[in-house]
Amino acid sequence: MTKITALPTDIVRALQEGGPDAHGQVPERAVAEGGPNPCRHCLQYIPEGKEMLILAHRPFPEAQPYAETGPIFLCADRCARHEGEDVPEVLERAPDYLIKGYSADHRIVYGTGIVIPQAEMMAQAEAIFGDERVDYIHIRSARNNCYQARIDRG
Structure with a gap:
């Protein structure tokens, strides 16, 4: 999860x-x-x-x-932090994203980075978490590399 x-x-x-x-x-x-x-x-x-x-x-x-x-x-104004397991609005529109795993010491775990269709992103995240070296995953724009959010084990 x-x-x-x-x-x-x-x-x-x-x-x-x-x-x-x-x-x-x-x-x-x-x-x-x-x-x-x-x-x-x-x-x-x-x-x-x-x-x-x-x-x-x-x-x-x-x-x-x-x-x-x-x-x-x-x-600019206060907003409520996204919580929950649903994929939020900002991760629904792009056709694909760059995701990559990071270790507990915040280093890229090589071999985990992939540009993946949005519809397959969360399943691929589960597969990346199969690597015991991965502590968390970043979601980034596939086009501009901008940080979007993080994926953590539930």
């Missing part, structure tokens, strides 16, 4: 309150265009016309060679 894990609320609230991103900068504020702006906390698309944050995020506890940093969007 696996579950989709959104960004932790404490990290998101600090950013919504003007805290620094992974590059030490204050998140940029912009107006959402709708569909192309997925919030990594509620895992919903930020509605068109709503204020959003654009920032650099490193979904790892510390900087190290495998700790990729990249741009993400967040709702």
Whole structure:
């Protein structure tokens, strides 16, 4: 059993309150265009016309060679964190995603990375978790490599 894990609320609230991103900068504020702006906390698309944050995020506890940093969007206003086993809205629209496993020391487990059709993603995640070295899996955009969410064992 696996579950989709959104960004932790404490990290998101600090950013919504003007805290620094992974590059030490204050998140940029912009107006959402709708569909192309997925919030990594509620895992919903930020509605068109709503204020959003654009920032650099490193979904790892510390900087190290495998700790990729990249741009993400967040709702500028408080939103509820995605919880539950359902695949969230932001992971339903793209035809495919890049998924890859990471070890407990936050290193890529080579041989686990794959661009996979969306409909097969969660089954492939289960297969990746068959490798005992894998502690968690990242879901990234297959086109821009942007971090989307994490998959954890349920």
